[in-house]
Amino acid sequence: MKTTPSLRAIAAAVCVLALPLSVQAQASLPASAAATAVKPAAATLKRYELQTNIVDGKMVFIDAKGQVNPVLAAKVGDTVELVLKSGEGAEHDLLIPELNVASAKFSANSGSTSVRFKVTRAGTFTYYCSIPGHRQIGMEGKLEVTGTSLAETAAPASAAGESSQAAALALYTPAPSPMRGPDPSAVSVAANPAQVPAAIGARAPQLLKYRMETVELPGKLDDGTSFTYWTFNRQVPGPMLRAKVGDTVELTLFNARDSKMIHSIDLHAVTGGHGGGQHTQVAPGQEKTVTFKALNPGLFVYHCATPLVPQHIAAGMYGMILVEPEGGLSKVDREYYVMQGEMYTGRPHGAPVHQEPNLEKMANELPDYYVFNGEVGALSKTHKLQAKVGETVRIYFGVGGPNKISSFHVIGEIFDKVYSEGSISSPKHDVQTTLVAPGGATIVELKVQHPGSYLLVDHALSRAGKGAVGVLEVTGEPVPGVYHAGAAQ
Numbered sequence: 001m002k003t004t005p006s007l008r009a010i011a012a013a014v015c016v017l018a019l020p021l022s023v024q025a026q027a028s029l030p031a032s033a034a035a036t037a038v039k040p041a042a043a044t045l046k047r048y049e050l051q052t053n054i055v056d057g058k059m060v061f062i063d064a065k066g067q068v069n070p071v072l073a074a075k076v077g078d079t080v081e082l083v084l085k086s087g088e089g090a091e092h093d094l095l096i097p098e099l100n101v102a103s104a105k106f107s108a109n110s111g112s113t114s115v116r117f118k119v120t121r122a123g124t125f126t127y128y129c130s131i132p133g134h135r136q137i138g139m140e141g142k143l144e145v146t147g148t149s150l151a152e153t154a155a156p157a158s159a160a161g162e163s164s165q166a167a168a169l170a171l172y173t174p175a176p177s178p179m180r181g182p183d184p185s186a187v188s189v190a191a192n193p194a195q196v197p198a199a200i201g202a203r204a205p206q207l208l209k210y211r212m213e214t215v216e217l218p219g220k221l222d223d224g225t226s227f228t229y230w231t232f233n234r235q236v237p238g239p240m241l242r243a244k245v246g247d248t249v250e251l252t253l254f255n256a257r258d259s260k261m262i263h264s265i266d267l268h269a270v271t272g273g274h275g276g277g278q279h280t281q282v283a284p285g286q287e288k289t290v291t292f293k294a295l296n297p298g299l300f301v302y303h304c305a306t307p308l309v310p311q312h313i314a315a316g317m318y319g320m321i322l323v324e325p326e327g328g329l330s331k332v333d334r335e336y337y338v339m340q341g342e343m344y345t346g347r348p349h350g351a352p353v354h355q356e357p358n359l360e361k362m363a364n365e366l367p368d369y370y371v372f373n374g375e376v377g378a379l380s381k382t383h384k385l386q387a388k389v390g391e392t393v394r395i396y397f398g399v400g401g402p403n404k405i406s407s408f409h410v411i412g413e414i415f416d417k418v419y420s421e422g423s424i425s426s427p428k429h430d431v432q433t434t435l436v437a438p439g440g441a442t443i444v445e446l447k448v449q450h451p452g453s454y455l456l457v458d459h460a461l462s463r464a465g466k467g468a469v470g471v472l473e474v475t476g477e478p479v480p481g482v483y484h485a486g487a488a489q
């Protein structure tokens with residue numbers, strides 16, 4: 001088993017405790033009494049210390065001996081105490097639904113927690129972490145209870161089936177959280193679409209160094225509605241990265257100290273290592289670095305690749321990297337950076353609350369919101385796109401998703417050029433609407449020839465009512481003959 005240095009340090013720190021620790025819970029009886037007493041139940045306190053950590057890319061529980069997801073043992077009548085600590089810092093809990101056991105949530109910030117329960121049933125029970133995705137990526141083990149189930153508390157056979165069903169449901173349905181009003185500290189997380197790195201053009205390959213920070217923060221989803229976003233650099237989408245084919249990119253990902261989750265990055269421009277996702281699973285307060293060569297030109301999506309991946313994406317963890325071809329792209333007057341995503345919330349669209357993610361809706365692909373640049377109004381109120389008549393506008397457009405295809409369209413304009421699927425080698429011309437896959441991108445270019453407000457939409461137009469609307473504001477004098485209201489002159 002490969003262990004990280006931090007894991008070894010943790011194991012060293014706790015290995016002085018011989019575990020499981022068996023403590024006589026009953027006061028010992030005098031010898032004479034013991035000889036004549038009715039056989040007492042050998043009730044003991046079984047104490048286990050479990051730390052969480054990441055081992056070989058999996059999230060696990062580790063006991064004091066370094067055993068991963070250890071089998072815990074107890075006898076009917078025992079009291080079991082589990083002392084739980086977050087080794088890598090992220091938030092977790094421990095559930096044994098069949099025994100009605102649930103710990104409080106614990107993280108580096110909360111410190112350790114413990115849960116104590118008396119075992120009344122024999123059998124093999126599963127313990128696991130109920131944070132979405134954590135069980136699937138490894139956080140589960142067994143509790144084996146020997147002896148005879150106590151008659152008065154033994155569950156009927158059907159109850160076992162019901163409780164395992166409940167456990168399965170718990171996987172996708174986090175405990176309901178009380179409804180609360182919009183978070184007053186929520187800020188705008190909308191990325192400014194005009195923040196596009198400068199063109200690179202013709203030059204020799206270089207080493208580029210990027211550093212990004214994953215931050216969880218309350219953001220404004222809409223007027224009067226907030227949401228806890230998970231972001232790259234406090235914005236949605238994360239910053240646009242720009243490189244040239246042949247460049248080597250060194251990318252460091254730092255996860256903010258106050259994060260509750262592990263985060264990571266998978267860039268679709270990367271060959272190997274799950275796009276970087278394999279080697280960037282980073283715990284709160286830590287950082288990791290990967291280096292890759294930009295082998296293929298194109299516009300590529302990046303996203304967090306930590307389970308539950310669609311949950312991390314739906315919370316805002318996506319962005320794009322442009323890899324310019326040899327010689328760069330043609331010159332245009334303006335460049336913009338726009339991404340579409342959809343969000344699944346506990347309350348309906350428009351509810352004046354702090355919205356919580358709803359994983360059941362996510363599993364069923366029934367979003368409440370569709371957004372450009374992270375929030376409702378990001379590109380129609382906060383950051384409108386601007387251009388002047390006669391200019392050529394290039395839009396780098398991607399879909400974070402996690403699930404929905406975009407039918408990208410600009411009302412009242414025609415794309416003169418479309419680099420379909422972000423592939424730069426052979427553009428299409430004269431396109432009305434272009435399909436963009438989740439985890440995909442496109443580059444569109446349009447020469448604007450008439451003043452006005454042009455709407456950016458997903459032409460699955462019900463989605464405009466759920467937030468997916470942007471504005472390209474074109475100013476200047478109309479070009480004669482292009483368009484006018486009324487009869488021909």
Ligand SMILES: [Cu+2]
Binds near residue numbers: 230261305
């Ligand atoms: Cu993440």
